[in-house]
Amino acid sequence: MRRLSPSLLVWLVLVWVSLWGTLDVTTVVFGVLVALGVLVFFPLPVHRWNIFGHPLRLASLTLYVVWDLVLSAVRLAWDEFRHGSSVKAAIVAVPVLSDVDHVIASASNVLSLGPGRFVLQIDRANRIWYVYALGVRSRLACDKIHDDALDLQVRVIHAFGAPDEARTVRERAEEAKRRRARAVDDGTPRETEAP
Incomplete structure (x- = not known):
């Protein structure tokens, strides 16, 4: 199994929360589930891109x-x-x-x-x-x-x-x-x- 990128997971959850416009436990939990689903079922090409690198x-x-x-x-x-x-x-x-x-x-x-x-x-x-x-x-x-x-x-x-x-x-x-x-x-x- 491919290793999931934690920074990309965080980024997708932030996008999810931004799209819904609310910051509550339910939105974050579903954001994590959707982000995990996206990363597992639609993997991106492997590259070194750490959005928190700088x-x-x-x-x-x-x-x-x-x-x-x-x-x-x-x-x-x-x-x-x-x-x-x-x-x-x-x-x-x-x-x-x-x-x-x-x-x-x-x-x-x-x-x-x-x-x-x-x-x-x-x-x-x-x-x-x-x-x-x-x-x-x-x-x-x-x-x-x-x-x-x-x-x-x-x-x-x-x-x-x-x-x-x-x-x-x-x-x-x-x-x-x-x-x-x-x-x-x-x-x-x-x-x-x-x-």
């Missing part, structure tokens, strides 16, 4: 996400108040900085938590996220979404990624920002405005 980086990512949720909600509410039904949106192409599927999925899920934006599509072949964002009225706002998505990936890779990937991710993010700036100077289209 607790300080994980805490930093958590604080960043909470702060980003608050700021995104305030920004979206302010835009709705100012512009009403004429809130504009855009789809912004953002380079994917990781080669590891569970890190890419984690980063896209964290990005999609914020109100008013989500990862619309992940193009694995070309290593691009397509991020849909509300409240975009200028090229500068598109550039901010692009750079914020890169910064978020850096944080997620630092928290969950392999050490060799975490060492080089900041340089790759900065290079992607420089490429974006050069594309702006060249007039290369990068985003599509939505109605």
